[in-house]
Amino acid sequence: MARHDHQGPLVGIRALEFAGIGPGPHCGMMLADLGADVLRINRQGGNGWPNPVADRGRRHVVVDLKSADGKAFCLLAADGADVLIEGYRPGLMERLGLGPDILLKRNPALIYGRVTGWGQDGPLATTAGHDINYISLTGALAAMGKPHQSAALPLNLVGDFGGGSMLLMIGILAALVERQKSGQGQVIDAAIVDGAASLMSFFSGLTPSGLISVERDRNPLGGASHYYRCYTCKDGKEISVGAIEPQFYAELMDKINAPEKLRQGREDPENWPEYTAIMKRIFATKTRAEWRAILEGSDACFAPVLTLEEAVKHPHTQHRRGYFKRDGAYQLTPTPRFSRTPGAARPSEELRLASGLQPWETPI
DSSP states (O other), X not given: OOOTTOOSTTTTOEEEEEOOSTHHHHHHHHHHHTTOEEXXXXXXTOOSOOOTTTTTTEEEEEOOTTSXXXXXXXXXXXXXXSEEEEOSOTTHHHHTTOSHHHHHHHOTTOEEEEEESSOSSSTTXXXXXXXXXXXXXXXXXXXXXXTTSOOOOOTTIIIIIIIIIHHHHHHHHHHHHHHHHHOOOEEEEEEHHHHHHHHTHHHHHHGGGTSOOOSTTTOTTTTOSTTEEEEEOTTSOEEEEEOOSHHHHHHHHHHTTOOGGGGSOXXXXXXXXXXXXXXXXXXXXXXXXXXXXXXXXXXXXXXEOOOHHHHTTSHHHHHTTOEEEETTEXXXXXXXXXXXXXXXXXXXXXXXXXXXXXXXXXXX
């Protein structure tokens, strides 16, 4: 039965999450936000990255996976689960006696989600790595940054989250849909290298035709062009412009009173360095607030570059109630948003592993 305080399109779904870092917790948060009853198995001392946002919405219990009692608890939990999430190195769950062969035999409807950097097989499968390494192997990192400088790191958004947790989430949801027809669970191998490569499909599909380049000095979406990049204002704060389409570019030119030269030959990469220098001088004449007054709300494809503290206070974000504050941190409103079955960002609950306690019992 679904717990009474849950809401969202996944109410009635039970998910067992083995605590890790990065994509696993993020996927667990999204499942919980969308209404799933998520039980998180923590090890003593936690994962070293306590996070009041990413860890929200679950029941947490500390379990010694190497003990007989801990293993028995996890087996019972998996018996009653619809979904399992784990992000350990390949083979670890099997060595613990909690691998998919055992758990799917006990619970054939279980969807066993595995998220790793390199995937469950291949020459690198069992080697250590992090987001920066995974996106290096996909061509994504090589395309980011300024020419003749080291690659620019996009936090760990492209690998861990865009290529990892989102890929795992898509796999889980697809497997849940398929299970409605077959009644059978299955194993999901969500490799960050695969997910990041999928994110690169726009570029890999267009580069052969010459419609776009991933060379850093010729990629209009990578900051090489003058019309799709960030600029520093008079007060040292930054703004972004993304006027790709001709009509939006024309509006940008009108709004900033650009010289006639900038209105010609904008698609020629040979002009971009000179045009960028001109626009740098233009944007350096006013503060960010002054440029906001001129450009925000127009079709010039403009936005101020905001810090997190500034972002939560922006009128658009506030109108959509994008954040709320709890536990000293800004909490993201559950997304995506649903018309009939909205999700909810619930606080986490600590569950004591008492003798005889069944994994899916509701704590007092």
